Amino acid sequence: MHQDFSESDLALIHALQLQPRAPWTSLAPVLGASPTALAQRWARLRAAGMAWITAYPVHGVFSGGAMVALVEMNCIPGAVDDVAAKLERMPRVHNLEHAAQGRDLMLTVSAGSFGKLSALLLDELPKLPGVASLRSHIGARMHIEGSQWQLDALDREQREEIQRAGRAEQGRPSEPIYLRSDVYAPLVSALAHDGRATAAELAAQLGRPTSTVRRQLSALLRSRTLRLRCEVAQLHTRWPMQVIWWCRLPGSTLAAAVSRLREDSRVRLCMSVTGSANLVVNAWTADMGDLMNMQDSLERLLPAGGIVNSSVILRTRKRVGWLMHPDGRCTGEVIPLPGPLSGEPEVDRPK
Numbered sequence: 001m002h003q004d005f006s007e008s009d010l011a012l013i014h015a016l017q018l019q020p021r022a023p024w025t026s027l028a029p030v031l032g033a034s035p036t037a038l039a040q041r042w043a044r045l046r047a048a049g050m051a052w053i054t055a056y057p058v059h060g061v062f063s064g065g066a067m068v069a070l071v072e073m074n075c076i077p078g079a080v081d082d083v084a085a086k087l088e089r090m091p092r093v094h095n096l097e098h099a100a101q102g103r104d105l106m107l108t109v110s111a112g113s114f115g116k117l118s119a120l121l122l123d124e125l126p127k128l129p130g131v132a133s134l135r136s137h138i139g140a141r142m143h144i145e146g147s148q149w150q151l152d153a154l155d156r157e158q159r160e161e162i163q164r165a166g167r168a169e170q171g172r173p174s175e176p177i178y179l180r181s182d183v184y185a186p187l188v189s190a191l192a193h194d195g196r197a198t199a200a201e202l203a204a205q206l207g208r209p210t211s212t213v214r215r216q217l218s219a220l221l222r223s224r225t226l227r228l229r230c231e232v233a234q235l236h237t238r239w240p241m242q243v244i245w246w247c248r249l250p251g252s253t254l255a256a257a258v259s260r261l262r263e264d265s266r267v268r269l270c271m272s273v274t275g276s277a278n279l280v281v282n283a284w285t286a287d288m289g290d291l292m293n294m295q296d297s298l299e300r301l302l303p304a305g306g307i308v309n310s311s312v313i314l315r316t317r318k319r320v321g322w323l324m325h326p327d328g329r330c331t332g333e334v335i336p337l338p339g340p341l342s343g344e345p346e347v348d349r350p351k
Contacts, residue, residue, distance in 0.1 A: 193334050267282070
């Protein structure tokens with residue numbers, strides 16, 4: 001691992017990937033440190049931009065059923081940085097990356113309906129000054145996503161103990177709630193900035209009674225409508241290289257392929273999409289040798305010619321709304337999700 005992470009740091013981050021809001025008191029006996037020491041360690045990592053916890057709507061319930069697309073974008077010569085600077089400020093652009101091999105930028109975008117996504121892809125993105133062309137892939141089904149990716153710092157017994165404690169803390173799931181309401185939209189935005197914020201801290205930010213926020217926060221977390229995610233500065237891990245493979249395989253073999261991909265700890269995203277390539281696989285790898293070994297495994301898993309294209313990500317500028325430094329650390333700045341808090345039109349309330 002990179003020297004900026006101690007083994008204790010990695011164990012703490014792994015624990016928070018499993019249970020992002022786990023009390024320090026419940027993690028202390030598992031990690032062999034006092035609650036105060038864990039809190040101080042986390043504060044240091046977060047302040048340095050090395051690890052952070054965010055929150056975002058679960059795919060499929062975002063604004064009552066979001067549409068997601070991956071966009072390959074090319075820019076006119078010399079315009080890439082200007083275009084990227086505009087894109088990173090757009091709330092509907094969740095991820096923004098500089099890519100190699102046939103595209104300048106890779107975007108993950110979303111909208112509250114198919115019509116709104118069409119407008120984004122046809123009317124808004126192509127008209128940005130400096131954009132030369134784009135190619136869109138509409139997300140059909142998410143199989144694996146980044147919140148499921150974990151470090152390998154904890155053993156099986158530690159992982160199971162943290163998961164058991166987390167289930168006890170969460171309680172029974174409740175009905176999904178409407179995230180864009182006046183009650184929950186500000187809460188969602190605050191948690192996007194700090195997924196571990198306490199009820200008292202949130203109450204101070206929102207100007208609400210602590211008891212009210214505690215009740216609202218509990219309802220929000222039990223609804224399973226919001227996903228909490230502990231992120232890490234990729235370039236400071238032992239998996240600094242990111243690659244995307246565009247694959248084609250028959251629908252009859254999809255389930256088996258996805259099942260095999262779930263066993264590979266390097267996979268960060270696996271999603272069915274529309275187009276000549278119907279499956280996208282995103283992975284973090286240790287180096288080019290590891291990348292090529294993984295590609296060999298993927299080729300054996302897929303039918304002949306199953307890998308349609310691939311691209312190495314050169315730099316990440318934005319990840320799940322968080323702006324990033326070139327060295328992979330987060331800047332601490334989060335672009336709000338679309339809706340009333342970002343100044344964008346709110347989508348219709350689901351019926």
